[in-house]
Amino acid sequence: MTNEMILFVGLGVLALIFLMGILARMYRKAGPNEALIVYGFRGPRVIKGHGTVIFPMVENCRELSLELMSFDVAPQQDLYTKQGVAVTVEAVAQIKVRSDQASILTAAEQFLTKTPPQREGLIRLVMEGHLRGIIGQLTVEQIVKEPEMVGERMRATCAEDMSKMGLEVISFTIKEVRDKNEYIANMGKPDVARIKRDAEMATADAERDTAIKRATALRESAVAKAMADQERVIAETASQAKQAEAQRDLDIKKAQFAEQSRKQQAQADKAYEIQTNVMQQQVTAEQVKVQQVEKEGQIKVQEAEITRHEKELIATILKEAEINRQRIETLAIAEKNRLAAEAEGRAAAIRTQGEAEASIIFQKGEAEAKAMNVKAEAYQEWNQAAVVDKLLTNMADVVRAMSEPLSKVDKITIVSTGENGAAGVNKITGDMTKIAAQVPALFEALSGMDIKQLMSNVQAIKDKPKTNGDAAQH
Numbered sequence: 001m002t003n004e005m006i007l008f009v010g011l012g013v014l015a016l017i018f019l020m021g022i023l024a025r026m027y028r029k030a031g032p033n034e035a036l037i038v039y040g041f042r043g044p045r046v047i048k049g050h051g052t053v054i055f056p057m058v059e060n061c062r063e064l065s066l067e068l069m070s071f072d073v074a075p076q077q078d079l080y081t082k083q084g085v086a087v088t089v090e091a092v093a094q095i096k097v098r099s100d101q102a103s104i105l106t107a108a109e110q111f112l113t114k115t116p117p118q119r120e121g122l123i124r125l126v127m128e129g130h131l132r133g134i135i136g137q138l139t140v141e142q143i144v145k146e147p148e149m150v151g152e153r154m155r156a157t158c159a160e161d162m163s164k165m166g167l168e169v170i171s172f173t174i175k176e177v178r179d180k181n182e183y184i185a186n187m188g189k190p191d192v193a194r195i196k197r198d199a200e201m202a203t204a205d206a207e208r209d210t211a212i213k214r215a216t217a218l219r220e221s222a223v224a225k226a227m228a229d230q231e232r233v234i235a236e237t238a239s240q241a242k243q244a245e246a247q248r249d250l251d252i253k254k255a256q257f258a259e260q261s262r263k264q265q266a267q268a269d270k271a272y273e274i275q276t277n278v279m280q281q282q283v284t285a286e287q288v289k290v291q292q293v294e295k296e297g298q299i300k301v302q303e304a305e306i307t308r309h310e311k312e313l314i315a316t317i318l319k320e321a322e323i324n325r326q327r328i329e330t331l332a333i334a335e336k337n338r339l340a341a342e343a344e345g346r347a348a349a350i351r352t353q354g355e356a357e358a359s360i361i362f363q364k365g366e367a368e369a370k371a372m373n374v375k376a377e378a379y380q381e382w383n384q385a386a387v388v389d390k391l392l393t394n395m396a397d398v399v400r401a402m403s404e405p406l407s408k409v410d411k412i413t414i415v416s417t418g419e420n421g422a423a424g425v426n427k428i429t430g431d432m433t434k435i436a437a438q439v440p441a442l443f444e445a446l447s448g449m450d451i452k453q454l455m456s457n458v459q460a461i462k463d464k465p466k467t468n469g470d471a472a473q474h
Contacts (some may be wrong), residue, residue, distance in 0.1 A: 003142075016352070026053050032190040035097075037108045037259045046101045047250055064108050067259045068170060071120045075128045078180075079135040081143065087179045089135060093133045095129055095162065109168030123167070138181055147174040281360055284353030286346075293345020300341055304334045398442075 029051035030036035036047035040059030047061075054061050073093050078086035096448065097107045111119045134153050135143065143150060154172040162169055233310070308330055 019241050023053070026056065027051055028054050030063075033065065033067050035066055035104045037062045037064055037112065038103070044105060048099075051392060062095065062108070062112055064104060064112060066097050066099070066104075067290075068094055069116075069123070070094045071124060072175075073124060073127045073131060073172075075132065079132050081135055082139050083138060085140050085181070085183050087135070087140060087143065087177055087184075089131065089177050090175045091131065091151075092171075092173050092175055093123075094172075095123060095167050095168060097166055098163075103163070103166035103168075105166070106164070122164075123165075126161055127154070127158060127172075130154060130161070133157070140179070141187065143174075144176055144184060146179075150174055162274050182224075182335060192402070225252050226243070228379075248362070277364070281351075282353060284352065286351040287353035289351055289353075290346040293341065295345075297341030297345055299339060301334070302340050304337065308334065 002042060028047075030047045030049060032049055034048075036052070037045060038045040038052060038054060038061045040055070042059065042075060048066075049117060064400075071093060072090065074088075074090040079089055080086055095106060114122075131154060134157060138150065151174065155169045158169050158172075345381040
């Protein structure tokens with residue numbers, strides 16, 4: 001039983017596979033770019049975009065392409081325009097089968113048994129005939145200048161005939177229009193000449209306008225430049241004035257700072273000199289102390305040396321190790337004492353020397369101060385006489401300075417008419433005498449003192465009876 005069941009199952013599977021194979025062969029599908037024309041006992045049917053079962057022996061199917069057909073439309077004979085001009089026209093047409101079932105069935109009736117070249121040949125003949133009729137109604141200018149209009153008229157004219165074949169014109173485009181008599185080449189010459197003339201006139205007008213604008217711009221530029229130069233000169237003058245003022249203020253401040261610096265430098269130099277003298281006195285005092293300490297140190301060193309010799313004599317009976325130990329300790333202590341004594345002596349000498357120099361500087365300053373007080377009292381007593389003395393002493397220098405420019409003159413040419421009783425070199429000496437006579441007046445103007453009054457005061461002081469103190473001093 002088991003073997004028989006297996007056999008029946010296997011046969012059933014084989015039968016099912018065979019049946020599925022037969023159904024697969026009977027089922028036909030149509031792609032999106034084609035239509036399946038089914039004909040048989042159920043009549044003609046159009047299958048587009050899906051599939052159907054084709055029963056063998058009673059039904060059959062053929063495929064019809066729905067793709068776009070593109071081909072050239074170029075009649076071999078010349079086409080004559082409305083003007084009688086023979087032209088050659090080359091165009092490109094795009095045609096396809098319409099998508100409705102009636103058109104597909106119509107196209108199937110017309111072209112299903114024909115090859116693509118045969119089908120395109122039939123369509124091209126129809127298109128060339130309509131193109132000849134349309135060209136005969138148009139001028140060359142319309143064909144050349146309005147190719148879109150020609151395409152529109154071709155589509156409208158061919159639409160009815162194409163519809164009878166189940167087709168539709170998608171587009172019609174003129175590629176080239178030419179003639180053997182150079183009509184098209186000469187057609188544009190008047191326009192070219194006119195355009196060239198207009199271009200030349202426009203160029204001349206533009207050059208004229210450019211020249212006018214350039215002259216206007218140059219004039220405005222010159223005016224603007226002149227105004228800018230004027231403003232620049234004004235600005236430079238104001239800037240130079242401000243610079244001069246700033247330089248003047250800077251010079252004044254520099255002079256003030258220099259004066260303050262000189263005063264501070266003088267004070268610093270005086271303080272440094274005083275401090276130097278104080279330090280020198282301290283150094284001298286310390287040197288004296290150092291010398292004293294050095295002498296004391298030398299005495300201590302001698303005593304230590306004597307003690308060392310005594311200890312060496314004592315140490316001769318000790319062990320060698322003990323002798324070396326005591327000797328080293330003794331030398332270390334002696335060296336330490338010597339160094340301490342020397343340091344103490346140097347410090348004492350420095351302090352002693354400094355104190356001595358300070359004392360000397362103080363005494364010197366006190367003596368200078370007393371001398372200055374005596375001089376001040378003398379000047380206070382003899383102030384007017386001193387002023388007169390300084391005046392008379394420096395008057396020669398003033399006259400010399402006023403006449404110094406004459407010493408640098410290489411040559412003097414005198415032009416004199418002898419008026420007012422002076423002529424020649426006498427005029428120069430007379431002028432120099434007048435310049436010298438103006439010196440007392442110059443002094444009175446600068447100092448505000450009366451020279452005659454000063455001289456009379458000096459004479460009064462000279463005639464004043466001398467006191468006992470003055471007599472003792474003299």
